[in-house]
Amino acid sequence: MSLRLSTVILPYLRWHEGGRSAWTRAEQLGFHTGYTYDHLSWRTFRDGPWFGAIPTLTAAATATERLRLGTLVTSPNFRHPVNLAKELISLDDISGGRITLGIGAGGTGFDATALGQDPWTPRERADRFAEFVPLLDRLLTEDSVSYEGDFYSAHEARNIPGCVQRPRLPFAVAATGPRGLKLTARHGQAWVTTGDPKLFENGTPEQSVGALRGQIEKLTDACVALGRDVHTVDKVLLTGFTPDRGRPLESLDAFVDFAGRHQELGFTEIVIHWPIPDSDFAADQKVFERIAMEAPAQLR
Template sequence: MRVSVVILPIYRAPEALARWRAAEDAGFDGAWTYDHLSWRSFRDEPWFGSVPTLAAAATATSRIRLGTLVSSPNFRHPVTFAKEVMTLDDLSGGRFTLGIGAGGTGYDATALGQEPWPPRERQDRFEEFLGLMDTLLTSPATTFRGDYYAADEARMLPGCVQQPRVPFAVAATGPRGLRLAARLGQAWVTYGDPKRLSGLAPDEYAAAVAGQLRRLEEACAEQGRDPRDLDRIMLNGSTGERALESVDAFVDFAGRYAEVGMTEIAVHMPVPDSVFATDEVVFEKIIRDGLPQVRGL
């Protein structure tokens, strides 16, 4: 079981770089950041752009894997974003993973002045967006015209360090998203059942994810693909599970998800006075004593 950490893009440069270096020094396998223009309770607080944040993190670290968790089409275009993704892959020496999903209906969905897209259109856009991203990142020049996006001789040179392109970690829980993960993903991301995020016993949360994983396996079978080819990432923090309450709680949490077939858990670096508030001393104990135990799962 791999363990990664989410570092929110809320810190000015000196502190931000220190946190990315600390994540690498602590032994985390990966470090992610949110790709939003702002986010929920942080909307009126400092919040920086994910791409320049990750560019700085790439130059401040040497081993740890970096990525977005997750990007979406809400405020991006595939041509410009593919160029940024290719650049992040180069800056990191091939350590970048693009976490990406359909996006939601919050602030990001209206910040550019548009009306929120209906669910069907949001998923339609996501499929076209990700398909075009795949083409852009694997081709030196792309011309494309779809229902929502277009490219005209869009150049992607010299191409990605990772070949044939950077890996996609596709966030999905519904059938169309799971089929897209099976078709284009190198990893799958879930944060649990969006309809049951509280009030369940620990085993019930894991059982919900196990059900999603079974549907992902069915989607992989339709694509003639071995589901074991996909990494499977559980993002902690949305359900009622208190994974960072103690070392034992952390190990138990990781064990439940390892048992159902997940290969990575992602936890949030503590942010005081927020939904991600965690005792700093306990977090340090989890790093020191919990990570070695979870690695063996």
């Protein structure tokens, strides 16, 4: 199977001052999917412009025709399944069935306290995620849903006519722990990882490859336990968070080498960040565009 190449466009640009052109250019360059982060604010971008993911993707859907679109990732930190399902069904309709929902358990960043709550512990995040994903699955596939859980509820929540994509839009589940991988195996059409965060500062690329191999083995075990073939789950690597950092975007050859090593592990999609000057995602735009246009042919 050929390796798909996608990009993630951070929502920090005003739509009419570079935002729209990035999405249309991503389509022109042939990327498989254009993702964006679903945060209220994020890291070093907190004190600058930052726009909402769903409105941004809605605008991108009207500005493009073929490019798949998605979040990477949405989390329960400030979302409720009932509201989110309605927005996703609308977005899937507007895009003509081009939406993928990247979804994860969330973290301890600014989103975790923006609504005035204390940050959830890892256990609390996992507990909420384990309830959030199945409920969202139901809301996107059933006309009417009633549910009472420990964290979320729905009372005759209507979602007619449902998604354009059937039975619903695909889930790309970000997970590395056993509970998250079980959710991936049960509900996910794809699995997302950024690698092992413990290796980012002092690890080596070789150690990172080994850690990713271990994650895929655990995903395989989770699928086997549920009687599912792991090959039916797409495997997505969001780059920029492994010890390689930005080196794969330094040249076409460097990227092809990086992507090829991860393709051998079983990854089916590599996601690279749209270059942002003076940030952790700085890269030469010309090199980036050459990678987009030429690398997929070399990775078939």
